[in-house]
Amino acid sequence: MPDLLEISGLQVEVEGKRILDGVDLRVPTGEVHALMGPNGAGKTSLGYAVMGHPKYLVVGGEILWKGESVLGIPPEQRARKGLFLSLQYPTAIPGVTTANFLRSALKGLGKELPAREFLKEVREQLSLLKMDQAFLSRYINDNFSGGEKKRMEIVQLAVLRPEMAILDETDSGLDVDALRTVAEGVNRVRESGMGVLIITHYQRILEYITPDRVHVMAAGRVIASGGAEMVRDIERTGYDPLLRAAGIEEVEAAGAVSG
Amino acid sequence: MAELRTEAAAFTRDSAVPAELEGGETKAVSHLRQQALAAYREMPWPSSTRDEDWRRTPQVDKLDPASYLPATPGGWLQEMARPGAMGAATSVGPSAVAPAARELGEALRSEPERWAPLLGSLAAPGLRKLVALNTARFQEGELVHVGRGEQLQEPVRIRHGVGDLEAAFPRTLVVLEEGASATILEEWLSPESARGLLVPVTEVVVGRGAKLTHLVSQRLGTDAVLQSTLRARLMEGASYQLSFALLGGLWGKSYLEVDLAGEGCEFRSAGLCVGQRSQHFDLQSLQDHLARGAVSDLLYRAAVADRSRSVFAGLIRVEEGAQKTNAYVQNRNLLLSPTAKADSNPTLEILANDVRCTHGTAAGRIDEEQLFYCQSRGVTREEARRLVVEGFFADVVDSFPEGGLREEARGWVLAALDQLARSGALSAHPS
Numbered sequence: 149m150p151d152l153l154e155i156s157g158l159q160v161e162v163e164g165k166r167i168l169d170g171v172d173l174r175v176p177t178g179e180v181h182a183l184m185g186p187n188g189a190g191k192t193s194l195g196y197a198v199m200g201h202p203k204y205l206v207v208g209g210e211i212l213w214k215g216e217s218v219l220g221i222p223p224e225q226r227a228r229k230g231l232f233l234s235l236q237y238p239t240a241i242p243g244v245t246t247a248n249f250l251r252s253a254l255k256g257l258g259k260e261l262p263a264r265e266f267l268k269e270v271r272e273q274l275s276l277l278k279m280d281q282a283f284l285s286r287y288i289n290d291n292f293s294g295g296e297k298k299r300m301e302i303v304q305l306a307v308l309r310p311e312m313a314i315l316d317e318t319d320s321g322l323d324v325d326a327l328r329t330v331a332e333g334v335n336r337v338r339e340s341g342m343g344v345l346i347i348t349h350y351q352r353i354l355e356y357i358t359p360d361r362v363h364v365m366a367a368g369r370v371i372a373s374g375g376a377e378m379v380r381d382i383e384r385t386g387y388d389p390l391l392r393a394a395g396i397e398e399v400e401a402a403g404a405v406s407g
Numbered sequence: 408m409a410e411l412r413t414e415a416a417a418f419t420r421d422s423a424v425p426a427e428l429e430g431g432e433t434k435a436v437s438h439l440r441q442q443a444l445a446a447y448r449e450m451p452w453p454s455s456t457r458d459e460d461w462r463r464t465p466q467v468d469k470l471d472p473a474s475y476l477p478a479t480p481g482g483w484l485q486e487m488a489r490p491g492a493m494g495a496a497t498s499v500g501p502s503a504v505a506p507a508a509r510e511l512g513e514a515l516r517s518e519p520e521r522w523a524p525l526l527g528s529l530a531a532p533g534l535r536k537l538v539a540l541n542t543a544r545f546q547e548g549e550l551v552h553v554g555r556g557e558q559l560q561e562p563v564r565i566r567h568g569v570g571d572l573e574a575a576f577p578r579t580l581v582v583l584e585e586g587a588s589a590t591i592l593e594e595w596l597s598p599e600s601a602r603g604l605l606v607p608v609t610e611v612v613v614g615r616g617a618k619l620t621h622l623v624s625q626r627l628g629t630d631a632v633l634q635s636t637l638r639a640r641l642m643e644g645a646s647y648q649l650s651f652a653l654l655g656g657l658w659g660k661s662y663l664e665v666d667l668a669g670e671g672c673e674f675r676s677a678g679l680c681v682g683q684r685s686q687h688f689d690l691q692s693l694q695d696h697l698a699r700g701a702v703s704d705l706l707y708r709a710a711v712a713d714r715s716r717s718v719f720a721g722l723i724r725v726e727e728g729a730q731k732t733n734a735y736v737q738n739r740n741l742l743l744s745p746t747a748k749a750d751s752n753p754t755l756e757i758l759a760n761d762v763r764c765t766h767g768t769a770a771g772r773i774d775e776e777q778l779f780y781c782q783s784r785g786v787t788r789e790e791a792r793r794l795v796v797e798g799f800f801a802d803v804v805d806s807f808p809e810g811g812l813r814e815e816a817r818g819w820v821l822a823a824l825d826q827l828a829r830s831g832a833l834s835a836h837p838s
Binding site for chain 2: 227233
């Protein structure tokens with residue numbers, strides 16, 4: 149059986165500048181992987197490229213979803229195949245309520261629910277994420293605090309039920325309580341057999357979610373992979389030994405474009 | 408289609424034959440007609456090169472009333488019953504007129520001393536060329552009169568329209584006496600593809616402490632031309648909420664003018680426009696602060712697709728002595744195609760020194776990150792664009808009169824967006 153997600157030799161450019169330079173990464177069905185690395189390593193870009201953001205131009209390599217290429221396929225079709233990307237900075241859409249947004253998403257995914265069931269489901273997820281029910285009628289991410297946006301991403305993840313979620317720095321900007329709430333949310337959906345790729349440059353969230361595998365990115369490619377124990381090693385020594393082993397001299401050289 | 412008539416034109420750019428109300432009219436009214444005729448003859452036809460008001464609407468240079476026939480009263484409504492003639496109107500609501508609304512002609516005959524002096528008191532014949540023509544030619548019209556302290560529970564529905572090759576000059580007079588309250592829906596309609604000219608003039612008096620909620624819905628067919636004037640006067644402590652939706656027609660110019668004449672009165676307005684094809688919407692508003700401590704707030708949102716164009720000029724004028732004025736005018740435009748255009752010109756003219764007045768304007772395109780966000784959650788790009796446009800109008804629609812009317816209005820907006828989607832205007836362009 150092919151892996152859920154298989155990225156090989158992926159090269160990506162943004163406005164003519166090489167951001168990803170030969171990424172290799174596989175996430176088998178039902179596994180949770182962590183993607184770590186210093187700022188500017190290309191982690192966020194990888195998430196965008198996998199989801200098909202038009203600004204991230206794939207110039208080489210391959211992204212396979214269940215063995216089939218998703219290159220050239222628009223983001224909504226990737227979502228329909230089962231992919232989900234939780235954004236580091238979720239976008240506000242003024243005038244579009246959370247309820248309306250989620251309803252449109254479910255419709256687009258072909259998972260429309262009867263009105264009553266829909267509301268019940270969203271209300272339940274809101275309370276699990278310790279969010280006020282009033283968020284249903286608020287405009288999505290509009291004037292939300294950073295933490296509220298992150299929690300709303302997990303609410304969406306739970307309602308939309310993808311087969312794989314890429315969580316981009318979902319832990320950043322959260323206090324300990326919020327972090328735990330979000331991590332619990334992720335662990336709940338994980339139990340349903342979802343594949344997860346957690347992008348982070350802290351170890352914090354990984355204290356609550358134990359990954360099956362850990363990858364480290366730098367200079368636009370994956371420079372090391374290993375088991376969960378890698379998280380502890382990185383905590384102890386930082387990224388420098390890994391960077392040196394990969395022949396990367398300075399973190400700064402890893403790329404000027406953030407993420 | 409109206410039958411061909413051979414007699415001399417009832418109206419040209421230079422002159423007009425004054426009309427007469429069915430059932431006859433009193434001296435006061437025919438006197439007003441004569442005044443209007445004189446004013447009409449005196450004023451030159453508007454020109455996009457000479458008149459600042461018309462600078463961005465050169466269509467007026469080719470408009471000629473002589474190319475239209477006088478409307479057969481109610482004829483347009485029969486035309487609309489034809490299959491497929493509904494167009495932007497999508498539906499014509501239950502037939503007009505609650506008890507508070509009377510036929511204007513009847514009111515002018517039975518109580519001439521009461522109503523004739525009010526006619527033209529806000530929109531005087533000499534105000535503008537097309538107001539003069541309306542005054543000389545109006546036949547259909549309504550009077551909405553709400554007596555002192557009276558609270559109308561049901562909305563009053565007024566609808567005016569025009570048929571193919573016709574020009575219609577409907578006239579509406581709204582009078583709310585002290586402490587009265589009412590909600591009015593005024594609709595401007597025409598059959599799909601009917602080449603008509605609609606020139607409605609509406610005069611509104613909101614008495615002391617009275618409260619009027621007014622929703623104007625312009626859902627003309629694709630080929631109608633609109634020349635509208637709405638003039639309101641607010642007395643002390645009066646409150647006037649005006650919502651409007653400009654959705655149909657070939658091109659049009661709408662004047663929307665409010666005198667804040669009484670201390671502490673309040674005018675709140677929110678409106679929207681959806682432009683497609685080569686539609687052209689010209690809106691010119693005036694918030695004229697004449698009295699102390701009044702509040703006015705106007706928000707206008709236009710989304711223009713294809714080769715359509717929105718032109719907005721909004722003036723806040725604060726007269727000497729209108730201290731403690733609080734006034735705001737804001738125009739937001741969303742450009743849905745590279746060939747759509749929006750011109751926005753909000754201005755302040757302040758003659759008092761203790762006031763708070765602000766204006767704002769913005770034009771933008773749909774944000775690519777918003778589209779990606781929607782798409783990444785499974786929403787197609789086209790649907791995402793629609794969602795964003797719908798969101799663009801949300802605060803305007805949410806400010807529409809609560810209850811059934813708001814839902815009805817939401818329906819018109821959604822129908823216009825459906826039409827946009829069907830025509831490919833939401834998918835044809837990269838952004």
